[in-house]
Amino acid sequence: MLKILKYSFFDLMRSRWSYVYFAFYLLLGIVLLFLNNDLSKAVITLMNVIIVLVPLIGTIFGVMYYYNSKEFTELLLAQPLKRSSIFLGQYLGVALSLSMSLILGLGIPFVFYGLFKSTAIWDFSLLLITGTFLTLIFTALAFNIALSNENKIKGFGYAILLWLFLAIIYDGIFLMTLILFEDYPLDKLSLVGTMLNPIDLSRTLILLKLDISALLGYTGAVFKQFFGTNFGLIVSFIMLTVWVILPVLRIVFKSMKKDF
Amino acid sequence: MKTLIIIFSVILMTSYTHASQIEVCNTCPISTLKEAIAQAKDFDTVFVKKGTYKEYDILVNKPLTIIGENYPVIDGELKGEVITITSDNVTIDGLFIINVGTSYTEDYAAIRVKKSKHFVIQNVVLEKLFFGIYLEKSSYGKVYHNKIIGDAVEEYNSGNGIQLWYSNHIEIEHNYVEHVRDGIYLEFSDDCIIKNNISAENLRYGLHFMFSNDDIYQDNTFENNGAGVAVMFSKKIKMLNNTFKENWGTASYGMLLKEINDAEIIGNTFEENTIGINIEGSNRMVYKNNNFINNGWAIKVRGACYTNLFIENNFLYNSFDISYNSKVNDNVFDRNYWSNYTGYDLDKDGVGDVPYRPVKLFSYIVNRTPETIILLRSLFIDIIDFSEKVSPVFTPDNLLDNNPLIKKVQW
Known part of the structure; x- marks a missing residue:
């Protein structure tokens, strides 16, 4: 598996898209810092970007890579190799190279700007951690979609739909539900609703750091326990890990059964 | 001429007595504050030496200056009010008062000023208190550079740090109040100046105003209050x-x-x-x-x-x-x-x-359904906020x- 990971990783490292992705984040970081002059405000803006963009790029890139390297995969399948190691290797190769572009692209300008001396360092590292988690989750979801759909166009369609749903539509439905059922106690429902969407989950995680004073404005014991203590942070991280593990398990499971 | 001499000598006499001092210490002939006050004449100065004085219900009913040297401890032993001032022109300086009694029918205070004018309370440290400094129908006083550290846990059985009730023209400056119910509380008190105080970690309010007009408060810090x-x-x-x-x-x-x-x-x-x-x-x-x-x-x-x-x-x-x-x-x-x-x-x-x-539209939504706060900074919310900004409907x-x-x- 490690060998395949290495091949995919270096293959991607040589590809143009990794550089474009890296350059994009580098530019974003530099421009934000140049315009804002304030680290903590830049972190807020970055959060908005990361939460929307990282999943989008993760999904599209994952699907694209799978379809592009299909011939290579079929070649590998002819060798005496475990199927799970082939697909996991490819998956990790994509996810890790994307994460690396993200971390280096954003990290370099911030480090040069004096991140280590700033109080925003924890917010920023939280941002990078959630970004990495989102990459892992959405690449895995993309591989799932690609494995289940032979048709490229369909695969891409589903991938974009998945992103659109989790990034925007889900929140719309969520909001409507909350408003419709406003007469009932909703704090548990709203927390569960957040857990079920990795994008919302990462957003909440960052909110815990940035907007804690506003979040504490709501009267609810469950809310208070969740946001007022480290409990929320721990639960969010556990849920993010679950969100990585489940799709990865499905990749393994699906690749075992699939006919090529 | 004779009357003039008499008047003169009377003035001299009073100015002489004005300067007289009384010392209180654990080993002195006068070993309690109460005794000292009883023996003192108007406008005397009472010096309290370092030591511990277990006294409560100390009534200051004549214009005196009471100065503590190196913060002598006045221990109320949780029995009641510690110092009550009922005379004009009283100065209390440099005392360390602890263990004020708790009562549910009476507001025991470490220092209470009752219907008096021109008092000064300064450099006093209060700990383990119910009410701290309680000014009642008193005016033209100064509460300066005191430190009040309570240990309040519940609102119903704790008192306020500095409380003013029907007291006008008071200056409250450079005090530090923490861990009481209300740090500074004003009720029916006009023309007061509250300046450079720090009020922190109080159970309810750092500063609480009720029915008090024409007051100024400036350069204060209120931090982490309930x-x-x-x-x-x-x-x-x-x-x-x-x-x-x-x-x-x-x-x-x-x-x-x-x-x-x-x-x-x-x-x-x-x-x-x-x-x-x-x-x-x-x-x-x-x-x-x-x-x-x-x-x-x-x-x-x-x-x-x-x-x-x-x-x-x-x-x-x-x-x-x-x-x-x-x-x-x-x-x-x-x-x-x-x-x-x-x-x-x-x-x-x-x-x-x-x-x-x-x-923003979202703040309107949060007002209606507070749980939606969890969607703060979501892309969907940004989109609806934007559309509301373009054509306001709800705001x-x-x-x-x-x-x-x-x-x-x-x-």
Whole structure:
């Protein structure tokens, strides 16, 4: 598996898209810092970007890579190799190279700007951690979609739909539900609703750091326990890990059964 | 001539007695404060040497100056009130008073001033107290440089740090109050000056105003109090250069204004509060040159607030800048700096060319369904906020800052 990971990783490292992705984040970081002059405000803006963009790029890139390297995969399948190691290797190769572009692209300008001396360092590292988690989750979801759909166009369609749903539509439905059922106690429902969407989950995680004073404005014991203590942070991280593990398990499971 | 000599000698006599001093220490002939007060004549000075004096219900009924040397401890042994002042011109300086009694029928205080004038209470340290300094129908006094450290746990069985009741023209300066119910409490007290105090970690309010008019409070710091600062039912108050910090919680405000009219709020800093200022039924107020930094809600307007003026304030990185619960607006927002402003300034006059709408649709939704706060900063919320900004339906459409500043206001 490690060998395949290495091949995919270096293959991607040589590809143009990794550089474009890296350059994009580098530019974003530099421009934000140049315009804002304030680290903590830049972190807020970055959060908005990361939460929307990282999943989008993760999904599209994952699907694209799978379809592009299909011939290579079929070649590998002819060798005496475990199927799970082939697909996991490819998956990790994509996810890790994307994460690396993200971390280096954003990290370099911030480090040069004096991140280590700033109080925003924890917010920023939280941002990078959630970004990495989102990459892992959405690449895995993309591989799932690609494995289940032979048709490229369909695969891409589903991938974009998945992103659109989790990034925007889900929140719309969520909001409507909350408003419709406003007469009932909703704090548990709203927390569960957040857990079920990795994008919302990462957003909440960052909110815990940035907007804690506003979040504490709501009267609810469950809310208070969740946001007022480290409990929320721990639960969010556990849920993010679950969100990585489940799709990865499905990749393994699906690749075992699939006919090529 | 004879009468003149007599008058002269009387004046000399009194000025002589005026200078007399009485010393109290554990080994002196006079070993208790009560005894010293009983023996002292008007305008004497009582020096209390270092030591522990187990006394309570000490009544100061003549104009005396009581000075503690190296903070002698007056231990009330939890039995009742410690010092009660009923005479004019009393000075208390440098005492360390502990163990004030707790009562549910009487408000025992460490130092109570009753119907007196021209008193000074300074450099006093109070610990383990019920009420700290209690001024009752007294005026023209000074409460200066005291330290009050309570150990209050529950609101119902704890008292206030400095309490004024029907007391006018009082100066409260450089005090430090923590861990009591209300740090500083004013009721029916006019023309007071509250300056340079620090009130922190109190159970309820850092500062609490009720029915007190024409007061000034400036350069104070109110930090991490249960519910911040409450100013209610008062007129013509000036609040200048205070700092309100880290008052977090569901019913916690940097400042709570209720039925306040004609006040001036200038140069204050509101930082990291759940709600910076909560305004209810307050009219004709001026908010100028205040900093609102990282609050959940910078200003929450609850209703019945008319002709208020918000000018040249900085709104920096608040989750919500302004929240309204109605569609009617009679307040003016002008020349503020909003960190969330996204407009431009083509003519470079330092004023944005597009008006800023400080009330977002999402703040309206959160007012209605508080749980939706969990969707804060979501892309979907940004989209609906944007559409509301383009054509306001739910938020007051005349609530605009027509001249949003491009750079932070400096003063």
